Amino acid sequence: MKKILFIGLLAVLMMACKKDYIIGGTRNETNKVNMTTYEFLKSQEITQSVARLFERANLINEINGDVTLISPNQYSVNRYLRRINNRRLRLDPRATLWTVEDIPVEDLQQLKMYVVRGKYTSNELNSEGIKLATLNGTDSVLLALRESTAEPAAAWDGSNVSGAGYQYPNFMQTIPKKVFVHFKRGANWETTGEQRAALGYDNPECDQVYQMYLSDVETTTGVVHILYVGNYNFNEHYYYHTLFFLGTRADDLL
Template sequence: MKKLILIVAVVFALFSCEQNDYLVDGGVSDAKVEMTTMEFIKSHPQLDTVAILIDRAGLADEVNGNSTLFVANNLSVRRYVDKVLTELRKEDPLAEYTINDIPTDTLTKYMGGYIFPERITRDDLVKEGAIYTAINGEQRRISLEPQLDGETGYGDQLSSAPGYVYYTYKDGDEWDEWDNVTNDTRVIVRTSNIISTNGIIHVLQGSHTLFNFDIDE
């Protein structure tokens, strides 16, 4: 009986360690990637479709400049393609639409909204946000907002509330009061502050639709 209790205790201890491993600080990770921004997104299986679209838009040089890229992932592209296809099939049930069907002028016009001609890092950001102008002339409000303790889901396991970077579209001709901004125009950054050999990369959440198509349609 004592042996059984000992075995159960050991198994429980090992299981507990595995369950809480994500709480163990593994040290400071290196944000630098030894490649250009384009090389990085081309090599990443969740971002490589966006790299193709940037090339088609003729914006690779801008991405590889001293710039910041807020990059949508492949799921965001798929969401865009699916929404366009849904609209087309209202007129033609047999319609087809793929990334190859996205017009080049659409890519050139809207892909530039993710590229900023300056380095924007987490250290540059504040809760209230600042307005930045993308290379296509569109404005975005970029902010670093702390998550309230009750919203993190970690209880008292964190010594301070984590901060999340947000990439926010302007809804209308003027910026609304900050408190009136809705989640329809805000995109959370899933991974921030990746430092390439030429600039900064922030990866947007996959729930984002490329070009924020929900707003534009």
């Protein structure tokens, strides 16, 4: 069965590499959309809740400026709410569960950590990356274009063991490059995975690095990259982002 599934996956990927292969609609050769950054977020199911948070934070003008948005996604928001609600339920099993409408507006000012001034697509990036200050004035990120050996969700099995059969080099002649973001969270940059693992991913000082689900969307006002998405059962993995880095894996469980 595993062999059949792998052959099926290989066939799909080979078709997807053809230039004339289109999934879900017409091709956008330029990566440009005729809408503002805020309108684009509202138009995508994966970022509609994020658009609402920017709206509640009164930050629409900021994201519609000459900026690059490293956007969280629906699952980032879901995981934030899951952790908040688990904390509330531990204190009071009858507590009312929060939704996106209940996140305090003052807390939503942290959304500035996902915005940098200027427009940065993959054309402006390299493997070393560019360090950039965010709009909140206290955080820094590094944007880079690097080879991606696998999709995060397919790269590991339930025991955090690399799923070698899903590694791109095993069935592709060219390893794809993707936009990565490195969030600096403490006093120092943890530049390697070994440094981050030694510090501990749940440590609030530990940097976090993610690849993108979608990159290089050029709106009429700026550029949008969307962080990698996951599903509800992501408490064992660190490649899924939690909005504002709230909590730890312990908060994923009630």
